[in-house]
Amino acid sequence: MKLLTVLLIIGGFFLTACSEQSERGRELRIGLIAPVTGQIPEVGLSTIEAAKLAVQEVNDRGGLIIDNERYRVVLLIEDNRDNPEYTISAALELINQQNVSAIIGPQASRNAIPAAKYVEYAQIPMISPWSTNPETTSHKKWVYRVAYVDTFQGELMAKFAFDTLGLRKAAVLYDISSDYNRNLAEVFSSAFKSLGGGVVAFELYTRDAPDVTEQLRRIKAAQPEVLFLPNYYNEVPEQARQARKLGITARLLGSDTWTQISADDRSAVEGAFFSTHYALDRADGEALNFRAYYRQAYNREPNDVAALTYDAFGLLFAAAKRHGGVEPQGIRDALNELEPYDGITGKIEFRDSGDPVKSAVLIEVKSGEFIFSKWVEPE
Numbered sequence: 001m002k003l004l005t006v007l008l009i010i011g012g013f014f015l016t017a018c019s020e021q022s023e024r025g026r027e028l029r030i031g032l033i034a035p036v037t038g039q040i041p042e043v044g045l046s047t048i049e050a051a052k053l054a055v056q057e058v059n060d061r062g063g064l065i066i067d068n069e070r071y072r073v074v075l076l077i078e079d080n081r082d083n084p085e086y087t088i089s090a091a092l093e094l095i096n097q098q099n100v101s102a103i104i105g106p107q108a109s110r111n112a113i114p115a116a117k118y119v120e121y122a123q124i125p126m127i128s129p130w131s132t133n134p135e136t137t138s139h140k141k142w143v144y145r146v147a148y149v150d151t152f153q154g155e156l157m158a159k160f161a162f163d164t165l166g167l168r169k170a171a172v173l174y175d176i177s178s179d180y181n182r183n184l185a186e187v188f189s190s191a192f193k194s195l196g197g198g199v200v201a202f203e204l205y206t207r208d209a210p211d212v213t214e215q216l217r218r219i220k221a222a223q224p225e226v227l228f229l230p231n232y233y234n235e236v237p238e239q240a241r242q243a244r245k246l247g248i249t250a251r252l253l254g255s256d257t258w259t260q261i262s263a264d265d266r267s268a269v270e271g272a273f274f275s276t277h278y279a280l281d282r283a284d285g286e287a288l289n290f291r292a293y294y295r296q297a298y299n300r301e302p303n304d305v306a307a308l309t310y311d312a313f314g315l316l317f318a319a320a321k322r323h324g325g326v327e328p329q330g331i332r333d334a335l336n337e338l339e340p341y342d343g344i345t346g347k348i349e350f351r352d353s354g355d356p357v358k359s360a361v362l363i364e365v366k367s368g369e370f371i372f373s374k375w376v377e378p379e
Contacts, residue, residue, distance in 0.1 A: 026071045028064055028326045030055075030316065031078065031094030033105035033115065038082025039207075039234060042260050043107050043130070043305050049298050050306040051075060051104065054313035057293070064317055067324040073317075076100060080111055087111040088118055095122045101326045102126065104312045107305065108232075109133035109180040116143040125332040127315060129308035132256065133179045137354035142332055144354035146277075146308045146315070146345065147256070148378070150180070153275050154187025154230075156360055156376050157253055160273065161226045162195040165251060171201035171224035173215055173239065175231055178207070184230035184255055200224050212239055216246050224250045233260035237268040244268075259304045259363075259370070266368045277345045278307040279361045279372040287344045304345070311343035 034047040055075045063070035076098045078090035087106050094100045095118075102125040106112045112131035119126040119142055126143050128136055132150045137143045161167045170192050174185035189199045200222035203215035216239075219227065227243060227250040229236050240252055254274035261269065280301055283291050290310060294302040302310075316331070318338055323330035340349040348356045362373040 026063075026069055027074050028066075028071045028320055029074045029076060029098060029100045030313070031076050031091075031098060031100035031103040031105075033078050033080050033087060033090045033094070033103060033111070035082035035107065035111070036077075036079035038080075040082050040108065040232060040260070042233075044079070044082075046303055046305040047105065047107060047129070047309050048077060049294070050302065050309035051077075051313060053293060053297055054310050054317075058317065064320065066320055066326070071320075071326065080106055082108060082111065084111055084114045087115050091115045091118050095119070095124055100124065101320075101328055102316055102331055104129065104309065104316065107131065107309075109136055109183075110178050112136045112145075113179055116140055119143060123332075124328050125316075125319075125335060127312045127335075129312040130256075130305055131180075133183050134355075135179060135183075140354060144315075144335055144350065144356075146311050146343070146348060146356065146358075148277070148358040148360055149355050150184045150255075151187055152358075152378060153255060153360060154184045155191040156362075157228065157255070157273075157275055158188050158191035158195060158197075160362065160376075161228075161251075161253060162192060162197050165226070167225040167251060168197050169200050169223065169225045170197055170228060171203070171219045171222055171226070171250065172199065172228045173201075173203045173205070173212060173219065173231070174229075175207055175235070176204040178232075180257075181230050181232075185228070188228050188230065207235075210235065213242060213246075216243050216248065219243070219250075220246050220248050224248075226251045226253055228253045230255045232257045237261060237265035240268040240272075256304060263368060266365055266370075269365050270368070272365045273373065274363055274365075275360050275376070276304050276363055277358070277361065278302075278304040279363065280370070282361075282372045283344075286342065290344045307344040311341075311345050311348065314343060315341055315348065 034044040036044040055073045063072045080087040080090045107130040109131040112128040129146045175181040201219040252272035256276045258274040259276045319331045319334035322334040360376045363370045364373045
C-alpha cells in the first residue's frame with residue numbers, strides 16, 4: 001500500500017476519533033496484534049493470556065485511575081497469522097476502525113518491523129514485547145520494545161562461548177528469510193571473530209526449504225566446537241536431532257525463541273545454553289505474584305512471551321497515568337519520561353530511544369528442564 005494512501009486513510013478517520021471516544025465514555029482502548037494462527041501459535045496463546053490477565057486485573061479494580069478518573073481498559077485483539085501483510089492490515093484496522101490509543105505487539109521481528117513503519121506514519125505508540133531485531137525501533141519515535149536487542153543477545157552468546165566455555169571454532173545455521181534469525185547470526189559471527197575465535201561454517205536455509213541435511217554435513221566437515229542455532233522453537237529440535245544423527249558433537253547454543261521449546265522436545269537440545277528474558281525458577285517479588293496469578297488463571301506456567309507482554313501493558317498503564325489521559329501523543333511522551341520501571345522481566349528504562357536498557361538471562365537445558373545459569377548485565 002502506498003504511503004500517501006495510508007496517510008489519507010488515517011487522516012480520514014482522525015476527526016471522528018475524539019467524538020467516538022466521548023460517546024463511549026472513559027476508555028483506554030488498546031490494540032493487541034498476536035499470531036493466533038500461523039507457524040507460532042504458542043506465542044499467540046501466551047500473548048493473549050498475559051494481555052487478558054493484565055487488563056482483567058485493572059478492570060476488576062474498577063478501571064485504571066488516570067488524573068483521578070477511572071478508565072475501563074478495552075482490549076481489541078487482531079490475529080496477524082504470523083504474516084507481514086496480515087500484520088499491516090491488523091495495524092490499520094486497529095488505528096482506523098478501532099481508534100486505539102496504543103498497540104501492543106506484534107511479537108516476532110519479521111512482523112514487528114513492517115508494523116512499526118505504519119504506526120510511525122499514524123503516530124500511534126506501539127510496544128513490541130518480544131521483538132529483538134534493532135530494525136523494529138530504528139529511526140522511530142513512536143515504537144518501543146520490552147525485550148533487549150539482538151546486538152546485545154548475539155554478542156553475549158559469542159562471549160559466553162569464547163570466554164566461559166572456552167570454545168574457539170564456531171558454526172552457525174540460520175534462516176536467511178527471517179530478519180530475526182539473520183541478524184542474530186551475523187552479530188554472533190562478527191562478535192565471535194572479534195574475540196579471536198573462528199567461524200568455520202556459516203550455513204543458511206529458508207522456511208520454505210527447511211531440509212538442512214546438506215548444510216549440516218558441511219558443518220560436520222568443518223569440525224566446529226559450538227553450533228549456534230538462532231532459529232525459532234518450532235524448527236530447532238529437529239535441526240538438533242539431525243545434527244546429532246550426523247555425528248555433530250558441538251555444543252549447541254541458542255537464542256530467546258528457544259524458551260518456547262516444548263517439554264517433549266527438550267531432550268534434543270540437552271546440555272545446550274540459550275539467552276532469554278525471564279527465569280521462571282528465579283522469580284521473586286512481583287514476578288512471583290505474576291507467576292501465581294498466571295497459574296491460577298490458566299493452570300500452566302508463564303513463559304518469557306507472557307512475562308514480556310504483561311510488562312508491555314504495565315508500561316502502557318504507567319505512561320497513561322503519567323500523561324493524565326489516553327491521547328496517543330501524551331502516552332508516547334510519557335513513555336520517554338518514565339522512571340525505570342520494575343517489571344516482571346527486570347528493570348526497564350528507556351534512554352533516548354525505544355530500546356530499553358535490559359539484562360539477559362542465560363538458561364541451561366538440564367534433564368529436560370530449563371535451569372537458570374546466570375544474569376548478564378549490559379555494559
